[in-house]
Amino acid sequence: MNWMRFKWFYFLLSAVVLVPGIVSMVLFGLQPAIDFTGGSLLELRTESPLDIKEAEQIMVDQGFEISSIQPSGENQILIRLQPIEKEGAEQIKTVITEKFNQEPEEIRFETVGPTLGKELIKKTIWAIILAAGFILAYVAWRFKDTKFGVCAILAMFHDTFILLGTFSILGHFFGVEVDTLFVTAVLTILSFSVHDTVVVYDRIRESQKLLPKTSFEDLVNKAVTETLSRSVNNSMTIIFMLIALLLLGGATIKWFVFALLIGTIAGTYSSTFTAAPLLVVWDKLAKRKK
Amino acid sequence: MKNRRYLLWLIIILTILAVFIDFPSELPLKFEVRGFKVSQKISRPKLNFQIGNLRFFRDLEVKLGIDLAGGSHLVFQADMGEIGTEDRDSALEAAKENIDRRINLFGLAESLVQTSKLGENYRLIVELPGITDVNQAVDLIGQTAQLDFRELSAEATIAAALDDYLRTDLTGKDLNKTQVQFDPNTGEPTVGLEFNDEGARKFGQITSRNVGKPVAIFLDEFPITQPLVREEITTGNAVISGEFTTNEAKLLATQLNAGALPVPIKVVEQRNIGATLGSESVKKSVQGGLIGLVMVILFMAAYYGWLGVLADAGLIIYGLITLMLYKLIPVTLTLPGIAGFVLSVGMAVDANILIFERMKEEVRDGKSRQLAMELGFGRAWDSIRDANVCTLITCFILFNPFSWSFLNTSGMVRGFALTLGLGVLLSLFTGVVVTRTILRTFSGKEVKK
Numbered sequence: 001m002n003w004m005r006f007k008w009f010y011f012l013l014s015a016v017v018l019v020p021g022i023v024s025m026v027l028f029g030l031q032p033a034i035d036f037t038g039g040s041l042l043e044l045r046t047e048s049p050l051d052i053k054e055a056e057q058i059m060v061d062q063g064f065e066i067s068s069i070q071p072s073g074e075n076q077i078l079i080r081l082q083p084i085e086k087e088g089a090e091q092i093k094t095v096i097t098e099k100f101n102q103e104p105e106e107i108r109f110e111t112v113g114p115t116l117g118k119e120l121i122k123k124t125i126w127a128i129i130l131a132a133g134f135i136l137a138y139v140a141w142r143f144k145d146t147k148f149g150v151c152a153i154l155a156m157f158h159d160t161f162i163l164l165g166t167f168s169i170l171g172h173f174f175g176v177e178v179d180t181l182f183v184t185a186v187l188t189i190l191s192f193s194v195h196d197t198v199v200v201y202d203r204i205r206e207s208q209k210l211l212p213k214t215s216f217e218d219l220v221n222k223a224v225t226e227t228l229s230r231s232v233n234n235s236m237t238i239i240f241m242l243i244a245l246l247l248l249g250g251a252t253i254k255w256f257v258f259a260l261l262i263g264t265i266a267g268t269y270s271s272t273f274t275a276a277p278l279l280v281v282w283d284k285l286a287k288r289k290k
Numbered sequence: 291m292k293n294r295r296y297l298l299w300l301i302i303i304l305t306i307l308a309v310f311i312d313f314p315s316e317l318p319l320k321f322e323v324r325g326f327k328v329s330q331k332i333s334r335p336k337l338n339f340q341i342g343n344l345r346f347f348r349d350l351e352v353k354l355g356i357d358l359a360g361g362s363h364l365v366f367q368a369d370m371g372e373i374g375t376e377d378r379d380s381a382l383e384a385a386k387e388n389i390d391r392r393i394n395l396f397g398l399a400e401s402l403v404q405t406s407k408l409g410e411n412y413r414l415i416v417e418l419p420g421i422t423d424v425n426q427a428v429d430l431i432g433q434t435a436q437l438d439f440r441e442l443s444a445e446a447t448i449a450a451a452l453d454d455y456l457r458t459d460l461t462g463k464d465l466n467k468t469q470v471q472f473d474p475n476t477g478e479p480t481v482g483l484e485f486n487d488e489g490a491r492k493f494g495q496i497t498s499r500n501v502g503k504p505v506a507i508f509l510d511e512f513p514i515t516q517p518l519v520r521e522e523i524t525t526g527n528a529v530i531s532g533e534f535t536t537n538e539a540k541l542l543a544t545q546l547n548a549g550a551l552p553v554p555i556k557v558v559e560q561r562n563i564g565a566t567l568g569s570e571s572v573k574k575s576v577q578g579g580l581i582g583l584v585m586v587i588l589f590m591a592a593y594y595g596w597l598g599v600l601a602d603a604g605l606i607i608y609g610l611i612t613l614m615l616y617k618l619i620p621v622t623l624t625l626p627g628i629a630g631f632v633l634s635v636g637m638a639v640d641a642n643i644l645i646f647e648r649m650k651e652e653v654r655d656g657k658s659r660q661l662a663m664e665l666g667f668g669r670a671w672d673s674i675r676d677a678n679v680c681t682l683i684t685c686f687i688l689f690n691p692f693s694w695s696f697l698n699t700s701g702m703v704r705g706f707a708l709t710l711g712l713g714v715l716l717s718l719f720t721g722v723v724v725t726r727t728i729l730r731t732f733s734g735k736e737v738k739k
Contacts, residue, residue, distance in 0.1 A: 071564035113405035184626035202673030244582030249575040
């Protein structure tokens with residue numbers, strides 16, 4: 001099949017998803033969770049144990065941003081939430097009194113620093129750039145051609161920006177925050193993206209050896225045809241896992257699983273419809289120069 | 291052929307070992323067979339032995355992080371009596387940095403350290419997973435930082451080891467404070483040290499003895515920097531310059547401050563807390579994950595037939611061995627860690643799918659099953675190797691095994707890299723060696739018919 005005939009359509013499709021995300025990143029950025037910003041810590045004691053889920057719900061209904069609620073003893077809960085003033089703490093105690101018919105006793109009310117420093121994010125970004133450099137070098141060496149390395153890394157950043165952009169939009173319009181788990185999701189998707197791309201590239205490399213006279217575009221078409229069922233099958237197994245987690249898993253990891261899902265779909269798409277066409281475009285440009 | 295048999299035995303033994311270790315440490319057995327009642331507990335011994343000076347103890351329990359299982363919540367009160375008001379924030383930050391570093395050295399991965407202020411009370415909140423050795427951890431964290439300056443012994447050569455550094459009488463007590471400065475000429479970040487009178491005198495003596503030689507600064511017995519002495523310094527103000535980035539200079543200044551502004555801390559509270567993710571949420575997620583796994587197994591069997599079933603067997607062996615490693619190393623399992631694990635399961639399945647798709651192609655070309663199988667493994671290997679090497683590169687850099695300061699040394703990202711890296715290495719083993727051996731063993735019989 002001549003997949004590469006429609007390469008500009010694939011790029012257009014990527015752009016349709018990428019551009020709004022990047023615009024949103026520039027305009028609104030990401031919504032950092034309390035993990036990054038620090039906030040307040042409130043600990044309450046009640047006479048009988050509270051249903052933590054219900055307690056969280058009524059606080060969220062009042063407009064509080066809850067980072068975590070942990071049981072911290074027999075009848076105690078430890079709440080980490082957005083920075084609040086004394087009045088906020090009073091308001092929480094009032095709604096809990098109304099809901100559970102018992103007045104909570106305030107054990108602690110403090111201002112706390114972030115659990116994750118900005119430093120960590122900066123260093124992780126450096127690590128990603130360093131890793132990208134090494135992967136580029138490795139792929140270029142293994143495939144004896146720089147364009148494979150560069151295009152694999154471009155596809156990797158394509159997926160990363162789709163993920164970041166989606167969460168920037170979700171953050172601005174629905175208040176979805178990025179927390180520690182989101183950082184992990186991004187790292188996972190980076191690894192998956194490169195893994196998937198290399199498999200497609202391997203087919204091109206192999207056909208290059210077997211059919212030296214075939215044009216590069218035809219080789220890519222052949223490789224895409226041959227790897228598509230494997231790509232889809234493999235991603236389906238991951239997507240099965242994620243959808244099961246999204247539908248059945250706990251609420252606390254919902255956005256984490258969602259991030260992985262977006263990333264997996266983007267990663268699968270990009271290895272066939274971004275990484276491969278990029279090679280063809282590169283090859284054409286290089287030939288034209290000659 | 292003989293080799294193959296050894297491999298098969300190796301796999302069988304590994305699997306049995308893994309099942310043994312993965313088993314819960316105590317398993318109550320209660321059942322009835324024809325009126326014959328069995329009721330007893332099967333318990334597995336713990337690993338505890340000593341080779342030379344190396345003591346090896348593993349209780350073989352899965353360690354769960356704070357997010358999944360809760361742990362200990364410790365509150366330390368910092369005594370700011372000796373610290374000037376304007377330096378208190380940086381002293382607290384230095385104490386936090388110091389605790390972070392000690393926790394990582396102690397191997398208490400996946401911990402949380404947070405500063406906390408309540409009026410004039412400066413506090414540090416530390417959460418540790420699990421509840422083992424809390425007292426030991428408290429002792430370790432609660433120590434005040436020890437900073438001291440060391441010089442090379444007279445006999446030391448240029449290739450001096452850390453052991454060649456000798457203590458001097460100059461310690462953190464003699465240091466007023468340190469801060470990041472910028473070189474007025476080059477604009478590069480440097481770290482400025484300000485000694486008190488006593489310190490200025492001692493530092494002057496040390497620098498006069500060591501012009502042209504390095505002087506090392508140790509924090510808690512670990513060297514943090516070894517600047518070269520250019521000239522004798524008697525003014526009590528020294529500058530460490532080098533190819534710092536602003537962040538590196540900041541980190542060094544913070545570390546030095548931990549010694550210069552030593553804040554005694556004491557535990558004011560210590561108790562157990564529940565999981566941040568909520569036990570119900572964790573339970574649901576585990577269920578969801580299991581259902582997902584079953585779906586993957588069914589999918590493989592449905593799509594690839596008997597090949598898929600054999601690959602599933604390989605996948606189950608993979609799961610068992612991974613869990614064994616988690617218990618042996620031990621790995622503290624957190625949600626990010628589990629994400630790394632799930633991804634590596636995906637990659638293990640992928641190795642099999644790659645091989646099977648190749649085999650199908652070879653069969654379509656009219657080759658015998660046996661030949662198709664061998665060719666399939668051979669052809670798929672290139673792509674499996676290259677794809678996994680790329681993932682391993684990422685894991686290596688994220689794990690940062692040499693603790694380079696410009697990369698992160700935090701528990702969370704490291705935990706993820708460790709589980710993903712282990713998973714990829716193992717999936718290479720199970721996806722290629724185990725599945726191949728199983729396939730050869732079973733398909734061999736088929737051909738003999």
